[in-house]
Amino acid sequence: NMNDDHNSSDEDEHEDEVEERESSSMSIFASYYGIVPEDKIDDNNEDCSNIDHATFKPDNFVKNMLISDSVESLLAKNSELVHEIRTLDGEMQKLVYDNYNKFITATETIKEMKNDVYGMDDDMESVRVKMQMITKTSKELDDLFQDKRVQVDKLVRIRRLLTRLEFLSELPERLAVMIDKQSYKEAVELYHKTISVLTKHSHVLSFKNIKERTEGMMQDLTGKVINLLDDASLEAIKLTQYVTVLRMMSAPRGRVLDKLLNAHKKRSLGMVHSFMTSTSTVNAKMERLDHSEAADVSHVREFHQSLVVGLIEACKGVYELYAPSSPHSSKHTSVAASPVDFSAAFKDLRAMNSVVMAEYTKALLSSMRRFFNDFNDVFTSVSVDYMFGADIVGVISHKPEDLENEQIAEEKKQEHFRKLSNMLDERAKWLMLAR
DSSP: OHHHHHHHHHHHHHHHHHHHHHHHHHHHHHHHHTOOOGGGOOGGGOOTTOTTSTTOOHHHHHHHHHHHSOHHHHHHHHHHHHHHHHHHHHHHHHHHHHHHHHHHHHHHHHHHHHHHHHHHHHHHHHHHHHHHHHHHHHHHHHHHHHHHHHHHHHHHHHHHHHHHHHHHHTHHHHHHHHHHTTOHHHHHHHHHHHHHHHHHTTTSHHHHHHHHHHHHHHHHHHHHHHHHTTOTTSOHHHHHHHHHHHHHTTOOHHHHHHHHHHHHHHHHHHHHHHHHHHHHHHGGGGGGOSTHHHHHHHHHHHHHHHHHHHHHHHHHHHHHHHOSSOTTOOTTSOOOOOHHHHHHHHHHHHHHHHHHHHHHHHHHHHHHHHHHHHHHHHHHHHHHHHHHHHHHHHHHTTOTTOHHHHHHHHHHHHHHHHHHHHHHHHHHHHHHHHO
């Protein structure tokens, strides 16, 4: 009995599952076609006379029409119903046809997908086989070229070593070319980059010879650059560059400082002497009052700027030589100078600047004094000529018959006015320069 009860309960569960699946299918079908299930009809909203309503009752509808409508109404209603039935039949046939076409299309699509999947399986199998072949061939090639790869790496390292050896063997010639081109700083930098390698391998005879040769070249270069500081015609910036090179070569600071300050002193005093010579000839022509005056002021301004730039470069050179942390310093340069040496160097610099500035101030004041003396004389002369010309114009203006003389006097007056204006402009430029 217990077994029978168990079997019956299983059958009941199976029937419930079947009914649930059928109910689900009918619900899907009803939702697609817009049919309302009977269990969801609201009994309170029954409409027996509405043919489109789910609660429509045809028997009651026909009885009511037979009682209330005439024969003509019944015939018209019949025709209307026949037309609607045919319309619904046509729509149903069309719907069935459309669904059938969709079903055929879906079937063909599934068939094509199935064929594509089968073809893809074959392609994937082909790819897998080829990848296995590639892997096998790659492994065979690696095994085959393993020894040669080691040999190639060894040859590459040998080639790099030979390139470095070739560079070191050509180092003296490279340095000589740089020195001939006056690229002193680049030559010293190249020397510092290679001297450690040459020192490390100096036990080899060839490296020892290269090291001795390059060291001799650098010693000669140091002496050459120190001697170049004696040339007073060098530009101020060149002197600073040479000081940088000498610091990199660890040249003696005291000797370099003396050479540097002496070179700047000679250069500056030579500029002052040239300025005094040139201004004495220009100021002698003041009475002409043409463009030579403006050129004179420009010449004085150029002299002032050149001299000050030279003194600034002198300060830079001393700082480069004695600064505790120079931007060009490296492990190959000399150690930083002590604060005492640094202070003493700038004391010597100030002494040199004092001598130069005294001569510069004397030359500038002398030139300005000559200009303003000449300016006062010429200004007085031109003012008298201008006033005299104005008197002539005032007299002639009362004689209309003498128009030619009146025009000459007016032109002379305008010329004097232009000269006065030029002199005042020139005076303003000199005052600005003096400030």
